[in-house]
Amino acid sequence: MEQVLEVKGLKTYFYTEDGVAKSVDGVDFSLAKGKTLGIVGESGCGKSVTSLSVMRLVAEPVGRIVAGEIRFGGDNLLDKTEKEMRGIRGNRISMIFQEPMTSLNPVFTVGNQIGEVLKLHQGMTTAEATKRSIEMLRLVGIPLPEKECMNIRIN
Ligand SMILES: Nc1ncnc2c1ncn2[C@@H]1O[C@H](COP(=O)(O)OP(=O)(O)OP(=O)(O)O)[C@@H](O)[C@H]1O
Ligand SMILES: [Mg+2]
Structure with a gap:
């Protein structure tokens, strides 16, 4: 089955004054065409940071994607320029953010x-x-x- 999104070995860390927060530390998942994937877990386990990483919206320089691949339509989104990402965001991948306020x-x-x-x-x-x-x-x-x-x- 064709995979639309494949996340492999994703690591997203936050470099804070109090040390490194390894918010996402080696996450793998894939999403097949036409399927729906839910990611569940306790508060703070890294669901939002995982999603923000896919969108390439992790707040740099404190937050950084330090390892992994995000395969989307044959490309690795981690190799895209910001300009290329702006063409993908809101067109091919969108995020509905928590906290409407x-x-x-x-x-x-x-x-x-x-x-x-x-x-x-x-x-x-x-x-x-x-x-x-x-x-x-x-x-x-x-x-x-x-x-x-x-x-x-x-x-
Ligand atoms: N900007 C940041 N700086 C430091 N740590 C952060 C930052 N953003 C997120 N984190 C930490 O990353 C971890 C994962 O957070 P995330 O928001 O992804 O959790 P979540 O699974 O979406 O939780 P919830 O169910 O409450 O939405 C948490 O420990 C959080 O404190
Ligand atoms: Mg969240």
């Missing part, structure tokens, strides 16, 4: 924040991003997305 801005509508991703990662215009955001909100069953999620007046 810190990852979403309550001042903006959710439609606006979905649209921002489309503008940044897919180069859409504001009008295109608005249209697509409404479509996606409708797909997940939000009634009247223009009104509820975009602050667009409808009659």
